[in-house]
Structure formats: structure tokens, C-alpha cells
Amino acid sequence: MCGRYSVIPKAKGKSRVSKLLENHIQEANYNAAPSQSLPVVTNDHPDEVQYFSWGLQPFWAKDAKTVKRSINARAETLAEKPSFRNLLKSKRCLVPADGFYEWQVTEQGKMPYRILLKNEELFSFAGLWDEWLDKSTGEVLHTYTIITTEANELVKPIHDRMPVILSPEAEELWLDSHETQEDLLTLLKPYKTDTMKAYPISPLINSPLNNVPEVLNSL
Secondary structure, three states, X not given: OOOOEEEOHHHOOOOHHHHHHHHHOOOOEEEEOOOOEXXXXXXXXXXXXXXXXXXXXXXXXXXXXXXXXXXXXXXXXXXXXXXXXXXXXXXXXXXXXXXXXXXXXXXXXXXXXXXXXOOOOOEEEEEEEXXXXXXXXXXXXXXXXXXXXXXXXXXXXXXXXXXXXXXXXXXXXXXXXXXXXXHHHHOOOOOOHHHEEEEEEOHHHHOOOOOOHHHHOEO
16 A cells, blocks of 8 residues: 655656646655645646645545545556546546655564655656535535555565556656556556665654654664
């Protein structure tokens, strides 16, 4: 799964989202967590950054508490689940990040790791988004989920799942309304192991309240 990540605009990069963040966002988030309002780039507004709440609230939910919001969606079953299958066709998004966190189970307890690209550039997770109407207030809630896949060889010793990271080329395809479902699903694979790195970090990351640069420090 992916339950925490960071998005630091100064990381730069070659992707669509890195250019958009460079122009529109200055504030870094070192400890992005579920339910927070975080930057995304959607297929219907591909040239702007929007802020959606992390944790998918499906449009058909009767109220905000009837359904547990999904922070992740498994790539392997997207085409099987009606709610995700429909979003795959029409509501895809890029989720900017420069790293993510996973916890390795050890005899001493859970050890947090930071996982990122070797060049430390910004990249995008593949995501799905939806909008939910609160009929009592008329307010529209925009939410998203991050797609996960099996872990690559770097992540596997830490956790068996990882978020889908898209290359700059794959970002464009993910937002393209003309891509078929079959072609979109081929993008949802583990990222190249030899382009990534990981290191253990402080337990500071365990609390979303610790949104500070120190969470990035290696042990």
C-alpha cells in the first residue's frame, strides 16, 4: 500500500507535474497523509494543479460516513471493480511526489523507510479521482486514490506493495482521453528498480503532525 508520501516542489524534474508545481506551488509537504488536501493534476484539467482530499469518496455514497474512503486501489483488480473501472475510463489523475514511505516489519518493531528516485526528482503516482455531492449543503467534495502494484526488487524487502510511479511519457498517456483501458492498464507496473533508492528514517514520520524536513533524515 501507500499510506504516506512527500511532495517537495524544489525537487524539480522533467515531468508534467514538476513543471506545474514549479510555477504554482512553493510550500513543501514532507509528510502527506490521508484526508489531507494535496495537489493533483486531473485528466479534465491537465494544465493546472488542483487540491483534492486523499481518500476516495465514491459519488454514490449516501453520506460522508457510510463508506470507508480508499487511499489505495490495486492495479490488478481495477478493471473488475465497478467503481474503479468507471473511474479508470473517465477520471484519472497524476499525484505529484518526490518520495514515499513504507514500514518494514522487524523484530524490534516497524522501521520506516523513505523510497525515492536516485536523481531525487519529482515524479507522479497514477491516481483516480471522483467528486461527491453533499446533498444537505450542496458542497462538492473532490477526492482521489493512489494506485498500487506489486513491489519491485528494491521495495520488496520492505513491503510487498508499492505505488505506481509513472515516467514522464506515461504521465501523458495516463491523462490522454483516447487511450484504451487495455493500454492504460499496461502502465500500471512496478517502477524500474535500478533508478530508485531507499534508506531508513526517523520514527518522526509516524505522526502526520511532524510535517518537517527532519523526517527525511537518514538514521
